Every structure is written in structure tokens, then in C-alpha cells.
Amino acid sequence: MNGIDNQVNLFKVFSHLFNYTDETSLIYLVSKASELDVMERVMGVKSRNEYEVGQVFTRKEILSILQLHLIDDYLKRKNSGIEQLINSFILHINGLLEPNNLMFQVRVSDSPELDKIRTLLPDFDFLLKQYKSLAEDGTIDIEFLQVSSKPIGFSQITSQNKKKYVYSNDRLILQLKHMFFSDQSHMYYTKTFETKYTNLFDLLTKETVNLDDFANYQKDTIQSLIKDGYLKIDKENNVEIDKITFIYIIRELHKNQLLNYWHYPKFVRDEIDLLIEDEKLFIENTLFSKEEVKYFNFYLTKRYIQTVMI
Structure with missing residues (x-):
């Protein structure tokens, strides 16, 4: 950090170095359902509005607090502090918002x-x-x-962006999310790769998987996914993902519960727009997700x- 020459760039350390936000500008520190293991999801008595946290969230929280103390100590040695850092960034923002303040x-x-x-x-x-x-x-x-x-x-x-966050409560997308990404799906285990992967998407994108690798009880689901155009079979009888952009969008929904619209390439946004028209996705323009x-x-x-x- 000694090479950072001004307060504004130092403020950006929280995002770029400490990863307080991810590559799509979502706050990385939130608790995510996709980060909870099976025991964390089912154990204990849970209230309706409880904020569920697990080991991954706790690790992120501890690390973020340590990082905050680290930069606070660094700033104090420079006769500054977190307060001055925030105030400097507000001045920077005001320079961009003129004549507003x-x-x-x-x-x-x-x-x-x-x-x-x-x-x-x-x-x-x-x-x-x-x-x-x-x-x-x-x-x-x-x-x-x-x-x-x-x-x-x-x-x-509200956000100044009319299109900000993309969500889904569509039944088909929820079903595909479970089939391709859930560690509770029965689809990721094969006799060749056994439990090397914990979801079907990782299995099919990281390995060459033959249809015969799947057990008979799995093949009906595979054939159904092929029929609906989500999977395909090549000449060697290997199973591959077909609608890869659509499945990628579902992966993002599984990982974060949402997508930050403008942080994806145009071909992904085009697919999102089609899914919004088809009422598979919906969009909100709030500042925070x-x-x-x-x-x-x-x-x-x-x-x-x-x-x-x-």
C-alpha cells in the first residue's frame, strides 16, 4: 500500500485488494445459500427471518475485520484514519456529481x-x-x-440504473438450478468420476463424460434434459451442455441469488433480456441487492x- 499516492486510490483497496466486492460489484461479504453446507442448512431451529450464516461467512467476516484493522493501523502511522479516508472519497464523489453535492x-x-x-x-x-x-x-x-x-x-x-439486479422465482429455473448445481442432486455422481465433483455443471464442464457413465436411474433425467435442449450428445456419445449461456445465467443465480446486469458481456445481457421478456427473470433498480x-x-x-x- 505504500505505493498508493492518494486517498481515493487507497479507498479502492477495499474492493480491489481486500475483495469487499466481487467481479460484478456485488458485496462479497454477504452470507450466501450456495456457501452453506448440508448440515448448516438443516441443523438447528431457525426463525422465519433469521439471517443464516455458516463457516464460509464467518471466515469472510473475520478476514474483513482483520483487513479493516490492518488499514486503520496503516493510516494512523500516516497521521490519518478510516474517517479521513471516507471523507476524502465523498469529496471525490462530489467532484463527479457537480453541481449536486x-x-x-x-x-x-x-x-x-x-x-x-x-x-x-x-x-x-x-x-x-x-x-x-x-x-x-x-x-x-x-x-x-x-x-x-x-x-x-x-x-x-433506487439506483440511477433502470436495469440493475436480475432475479428469478420461475419454477423451471429453480428446477434446473437444482439439477445442475445442487449438491443434493443425484446427477453428479458417476462410476468413472464418483464424488470428484459436487454438481452436474462442474462434472460436464471439467470432464469428458460418456452417457454410459451415468447409472440407469440418472439416464431418464439426462434424456429429458437432452430433449428440452439443455444437454446434447456428440458423436462419441459424450454428454455436453447445450444452452451454455442460459445455464451460465442459472449458475450465477445459484451462486449469488441474482445477477448485476451491467457487469456481464452483451451476449449474456441479450439472453437475460429474452428471459425477462419470457417472464423467467425479473429486474429491479434498487441501489442495493x-x-x-x-x-x-x-x-x-x-x-x-x-x-x-x-
Whole structure:
């Protein structure tokens, strides 16, 4: 980090070096259903609105906290801090938004962390209201926003992109997601490769798999997938994925529960558009994805309450 010459580039360390966001600009630190193992999914009594976490989430959380302490220590040795870093980035953003201007500044103090959070939350809420106003109206009416005392939820903030996050609750896509990507599917085990892979997609994309490698109880499903055009058989009787772009989209849905539309190449977006027209997918233009909203609420409600109770 010593080679980074300004605060804005240093702020980007959180994304580019620490991987707080992934290659499609989704927050990497969220808990994902695809990262839970079988025991984590089924064990224990779970409430309806519980934020499910497992070992992968815990590892990501611990690493992110260590990284935060690392950069905080580095900044203090430079007579700076996390607060100054955030304030510098806000100034950078304001330079891009002219003539609009975001009113937000993190106070620099030696107060305990909990007191800092209590002080920051109203200002952070006001920052979110400002962005919502900018996204919806193209301008920030500070006087009007200062009159409003009603807090804003993360899910209420719209994005300036009309196409932002892609989701699906379509039955066919859910079925294909299970067949190709679930570790509970019966399709990934073959007599040649046994349990080398934990889903059918990885098996077919990383190995040459002959139809005869599958057991009789699996072949009916394979033939059904061939008939529907999701798989094909080559001249050597090997099984291959056919609608690869469509299946790739399902893989992204399995991994993240959604896709961030503009972070995929045009041929993928074209396929997404067709699936939206066919009502297999739907799109939302919120600033944060549903998974990110759950993550923020988990920390700002449950975790905050736990800290107060302690």
C-alpha cells in the first residue's frame, strides 16, 4: 500500500485488494445459500427471518475485520484514519456529481466505537436520502430532505440504473438450478468420476463424460434434459451442455441469488433480456441487492442490539 499516492486510490483497496466486492460489484461479504453446507442448512431451529450464516461467512467476516484493522493501523502511522479516508472519497464523489453535492462527513474523534456508531447513523441515513433524491429527481433538495424525519430503509433506495439486479422465482429455473448445481442432486455422481465433483455443471464442464457413465436411474433425467435442449450428445456419445449461456445465467443465480446486469458481456445481457421478456427473470433498480439489504440489516439491527445488550 505504500505505493498508493492518494486517498481515493487507497479507498479502492477495499474492493480491489481486500475483495469487499466481487467481479460484478456485488458485496462479497454477504452470507450466501450456495456457501452453506448440508448440515448448516438443516441443523438447528431457525426463525422465519433469521439471517443464516455458516463457516464460509464467518471466515469472510473475520478476514474483513482483520483487513479493516490492518488499514486503520496503516493510516494512523500516516497521521490519518478510516474517517479521513471516507471523507476524502465523498469529496471525490462530489467532484463527479457537480453541481449536486452530498452532505456527509464522518466526525474524527477518540470516542468509543459504539458512540461513533450512534453519532454516525443519523448522518448515514441522511446520506441515503440524498442519493435517493438524486437517483429519482436528478437533484438533491437539501432543505426538503432536512424537513423529513422519517428514516429510510436500504430496500427503498433506487439506483440511477433502470436495469440493475436480475432475479428469478420461475419454477423451471429453480428446477434446473437444482439439477445442475445442487449438491443434493443425484446427477453428479458417476462410476468413472464418483464424488470428484459436487454438481452436474462442474462434472460436464471439467470432464469428458460418456452417457454410459451415468447409472440407469440418472439416464431418464439426462434424456429429458437432452430433449428440452439443455444437454446434447456428440458423436462419441459424450454428454455436453447445450444452452451454455442460459445455464451460465442459472449458475450465477445459484451462486449469488441474482445477477448485476451491467457487469456481464452483451451476449449474456441479450439472453437475460429474452428471459425477462419470457417472464423467467425479473429486474429491479434498487441501489442495493436483496442479499445486501439483508446483510446491512443483520449488522445494523441484530449486531447493533447485541452490542448494546453486552
